[in-house]
Amino acid sequence: MNLVNLGVKFPTDAYGQFIGYKTDHDPARRGSSVGPYTSRDMCRSLIAEVKRREIPVLEKMDVVSLLTDENPGRRILGALALDSSGSLAAFASANVVFAVGGPGGLYKTSVYPAVHTGAIGIALKAGAAAQGLPESQYGLASVKFRWNVSGTYMQVVPRFISTDADGKSGKREFLREYFDGGIARLNSLVFLKGYQWPFDTKKIPDGSSIIDLLVYMETVIKGRRVFLDFRENPEGFEIGKLDEEAREYLEKSEAFQSTPIGRLMHMNPGAVALYRDHNIEIEHEPLEIAVCAQHNNGGLAGNHWWESLNIRGLFPVGEVNGSHGVARPGGSALNAGQVGGFRIAEYIAGTPSAASLAEGIFTRNLLGESEDIQAFLGRCRKATRGWKSVRAEIQTRMTRYGAHIRSVDGLKRAVAEARKQMASLEKEGCRVSTPREAVHALKNRQLCLAHRVYLETLLFQLESGVGSRGSSMVQDASGTAVHTLLDKMEWSFAAEDPSFREKVLETVFEKGEVKNRWVKRRPLPESNLWFETAWAEFRRGDIY
Structure with a gap:
C-alpha cells in the first residue's frame, strides 16, 4: 500500500506518468511534490489508514529506554515509557520498530520541528551499533x-x-x-x-x-x-x-x-x-x-531487513537508520523509510518463531532499568540547574563544533566539554517539578549521551583523515581557500580522501566508552538466480 494508494495526489500527466523535478544531489528529475505541505499530507494519509484499520496508538507516552538481554547474540526484550502522569509503563515485545526520526534536539539552529528531539541516544545507551554518524545535511x-x-x-x-x-x-x-x-x-x-x-x-x-x-x-x-x-x-x-x-x-x-x-x-x-x-x-x-x-544521513546500523546489526528484534527505520550515505538525493530518505517499513513487516510476519520471550529475563532487565530511571529522576528533583539550561548547552556546543564547520582543535575541546557535562548530568540531574519536565530531563539524558557519541565520532573521522565531504567542511590552513577576501589561515578546507568512500564508520557505546572502527562497505548484491531454486527458498522461508 503506497502513498498514492493512500490518497496522496502526486501529479501525473495525461498518460499517468508521475512528473518529476530536479532536487538535491540529483542529476535527473526524480523529485515529486504535492506542494509545500507534502510531508503533512503524507502523514495525514498514513494516519487515516491507521485509524481505518483500528490500530491502537498510545498518545502522551514517551519511550525512555529500550530493554535488551545481556547474553551473546543479544536481542530486544521491549521498551520502557513514561506517561503523562509520570508513571513508568513497560512493554514486552520480541520486536521493536524504532522509527524516532533524526536527532533534531541536538542543535541550536535546526529546521526540525521544535518538539522533535529524536531518540537515537536511547538506542545508543542500549548498545545498538551505529554507522555514518558524522554524515548529516545542513x-x-x-x-x-x-x-x-x-x-x-x-x-x-x-x-x-x-x-x-x-x-x-x-x-x-x-x-x-x-x-x-x-x-x-x-x-x-x-x-x-x-x-x-x-x-x-x-x-x-x-x-x-x-x-x-x-x-x-x-x-x-x-x-x-x-x-x-x-x-x-x-x-x-x-x-x-x-x-x-x-x-x-x-x-x-x-x-x-x-x-x-x-x-x-x-x-x-x-x-x-x-x-x-x-x-x-x-x-x-x-x-x-x-x-x-x-537531516542525519547516518544513524543506527541495520541489515537488508532493517534489523539492527547487533541487537536482534530491533528495527531502526526512517531517518534513524543510518543507510542514507554522504550525499543523498532529496526524497531518497522518504523512499528508504517506505521500503524499510514494508521490509520490516514482511520479516516479522515471516519469522514468527522469533516472537517468544522468557518472562524472567524480561522482568530482571525491567527492574534494573526502572531503578536506574527512578534514581536519576530522584536526583533531578534535588537539582539546582534547570533542564532548559542543560539542553541549551548541548545544542550550542553541537551547532558550534558538530555541525557543518568542523576542526580537530574545536572537536577536541567539544569532546572534553561533552564528557564533563554528561558526568555532571548523571551525578546531579537537572531540575524538574512536573511529570512533563521529567520527560524533558530524560530526553536531556539521552541527548547528552548522543551528543558525546556524535562528537567523539566526528573527531575520530577527522583524525582518520577523511577530509571535507558531503555537508561538512573540515578547516585546514594548508587546504583550499574558501574566498580571496577571507583569512586563508582560518577559512581554508581540507580535500576529501576518496579512499574512505570504500569504508563505513561503525560506532558503538559500550561500557561507558565510544568505540569507532572503519569497516569495508558492503557491495551492491549481484544475482543471477534460477527461478525454481529461488522459489523453493522463498517457500521455505530461507530468505529471512
Whole structure:
C-alpha cells in the first residue's frame, strides 16, 4: 500500500506518468511534490489508514529506554515509557520498530520541528551499533517558523539582508561585498540554491554553497542576523544577465514579474501561503534565516531487513537508520523509510518463531532499568540547574563544533566539554517539578549521551583523515581557500580522501566508552538466480 494508494495526489500527466523535478544531489528529475505541505499530507494519509484499520496508538507516552538481554547474540526484550502522569509503563515485545526520526534536539539552529528531539541516544545507551554518524545535511532555513528555504524560495532570487543583532540597524546586502563586479554570477548562485539546497563542500569556493558559508559567518561568527527580502530585487538583478540555467528556468516558467514575491506568487503561491499560515507575511516583511541542521544521513546500523546489526528484534527505520550515505538525493530518505517499513513487516510476519520471550529475563532487565530511571529522576528533583539550561548547552556546543564547520582543535575541546557535562548530568540531574519536565530531563539524558557519541565520532573521522565531504567542511590552513577576501589561515578546507568512500564508520557505546572502527562497505548484491531454486527458498522461508 503506497502513498498514492493512500490518497496522496502526486501529479501525473495525461498518460499517468508521475512528473518529476530536479532536487538535491540529483542529476535527473526524480523529485515529486504535492506542494509545500507534502510531508503533512503524507502523514495525514498514513494516519487515516491507521485509524481505518483500528490500530491502537498510545498518545502522551514517551519511550525512555529500550530493554535488551545481556547474553551473546543479544536481542530486544521491549521498551520502557513514561506517561503523562509520570508513571513508568513497560512493554514486552520480541520486536521493536524504532522509527524516532533524526536527532533534531541536538542543535541550536535546526529546521526540525521544535518538539522533535529524536531518540537515537536511547538506542545508543542500549548498545545498538551505529554507522555514518558524522554524515548529516545542513542548509538555509527560516528560524521563526522552521522551514527549508529551498526550491522556488531561492529560484525567485530574493535579497539577502544582514542587520545588527536588533534586527533593524546596520542593514545591508552583504553577499555583494564578496562578488565585486560579478553581481549576475551571485544572483545565479542564489537561484541554484533552489535545488542545490544542502551545504555541499563540492560547491565551494566557486559554487552555490559559498552562500551558506557567508550566512554562517554573519550569524555565528559576527553575531548578526540575516533575512531574505522578497519585496525587492537584489541590486543589479536582471533576468537576461543570469547564467543560462537560471535564465532558461525563469523564462520557461514565465516568471517575468518585477519582484521576487511576484515571481514566487506566480510559480508557487502555496509557498507564500505556508508562511502566512504561521503568521509571517513575506510579502510585507523580511524572513529571518540561518544555516540549520536538517537531516542525519547516518544513524543506527541495520541489515537488508532493517534489523539492527547487533541487537536482534530491533528495527531502526526512517531517518534513524543510518543507510542514507554522504550525499543523498532529496526524497531518497522518504523512499528508504517506505521500503524499510514494508521490509520490516514482511520479516516479522515471516519469522514468527522469533516472537517468544522468557518472562524472567524480561522482568530482571525491567527492574534494573526502572531503578536506574527512578534514581536519576530522584536526583533531578534535588537539582539546582534547570533542564532548559542543560539542553541549551548541548545544542550550542553541537551547532558550534558538530555541525557543518568542523576542526580537530574545536572537536577536541567539544569532546572534553561533552564528557564533563554528561558526568555532571548523571551525578546531579537537572531540575524538574512536573511529570512533563521529567520527560524533558530524560530526553536531556539521552541527548547528552548522543551528543558525546556524535562528537567523539566526528573527531575520530577527522583524525582518520577523511577530509571535507558531503555537508561538512573540515578547516585546514594548508587546504583550499574558501574566498580571496577571507583569512586563508582560518577559512581554508581540507580535500576529501576518496579512499574512505570504500569504508563505513561503525560506532558503538559500550561500557561507558565510544568505540569507532572503519569497516569495508558492503557491495551492491549481484544475482543471477534460477527461478525454481529461488522459489523453493522463498517457500521455505530461507530468505529471512
